[in-house]
Amino acid sequence: MNVIETHNLVRKYGKTEAVHDLTISVPTGSVFALLGPNGAGKTTTIKVLMNLLTPTAGEARVLGVDSQKLGVNERRQIGYVSENQQLPLWMSVRQFLDYCRPWYPAWDRDLEKKLLGRFELPEERKLKHLSRGMLMKVALLSSLAYRPKLLILDEPFSGLDPFVRDEFVQGVLEVSEIGDWTVFISSHDIHEVEMLCDWVGILNAGRLQLAEPVEKLQARFRHIEVVLHEPIMPAVSPPEHWLCYEQAGSVIRFFEKDYSTGKTEVLCRERFPSAAVTAHPMSLREIFVALMRAQRVQNTEGAIK
């Protein structure tokens, strides 16, 4: 089962296409990270999911319901925190929580108290006098206290210091459940959720580059380094699945995106019969950067042709 699905989703602002033909599925029970550089279309996608924007074409389904028909019942099961959340700044923390509580029958007062303590939030202080980190924690608390089945976080970490980021993740895990508890999180910097997420999607210029389980992605990507005994140019050109292929003197480096021990070894031996080949595993962040670089190289080459 998928808790979020989009089918050929398009969203335009005037003539600009922010999201292009997006088909993506977020499996129930996953912690799914949607990555992409600024302006990739992540926030637009999330706003469509939350019915804050209507699709130009295609559709989005959340908890099995068309996003344009999301009702109170669904909203009570969704927690949503965004980077640019509008909060009633004239209220104090306590007033704000008093205001939110009645909307959610499942609101857990004990959990609210626990999170207030953990986040060290001053209940009497007005929201306009809180730091950015504290405001984000208030927003998160008000979305966690009713133990949502689906948590949607739009760039939750931008502008937060490492300590607050840590508290934020701890808070999220406080309401975690085994089974059908799902988190959909967008970020331009994967670092903070690298361990937390088990699914990843990469969006660039409104287009989905990939969406798959993290373990599968990590298994197929390697940073390959070849040290030639003599600095000669290999006669055969690199296959398509070797990204960002570069040579400097007797060293060749590239990213293999279809790695398997046997296959990669044979391909290397064919091209560099007597060379030392090493394959390094890559972090999600390195994979993300490699893909963005490969895309840029491709675009430049396309432009020249």
Add this chain to the structure above:
Amino acid sequence: MLPFTIELKLGLPVTEQVVFATKKAVVTGQLKVGSMFPSVRVLSQELKINPNTAHKIVATLVTEGVLVTTPGVGSVVAEPLAGDKRERAELLGADLERLVVEAKKLGLSLEDVQSGLNKHWRKLGG
């Protein structure tokens, strides 16, 4: 706090890393036979990983006989595998082959490998 040493490295499957760290902790005596293993929730919160991943880790450790689970109580570190010594040695077969392949690729001799093995064996208190 977790009762065994683990430092997650980026780029490697989390499940594999935690399973390996647990086995190592059992071998070195950091985790004693019969002692409690952290719950899925604690594992998830301490390592900041998806609870479903933590669940998978515990399930893997149970399947491999490192832990035994008692419903309502939790998981404890199991007695070492009983059975034929030859059977147990066979479990290592694939890992040994991989080690030999890597060593040959690096141009090491059998002695190099043996002295390396000895060093690690002693480090874990053998």
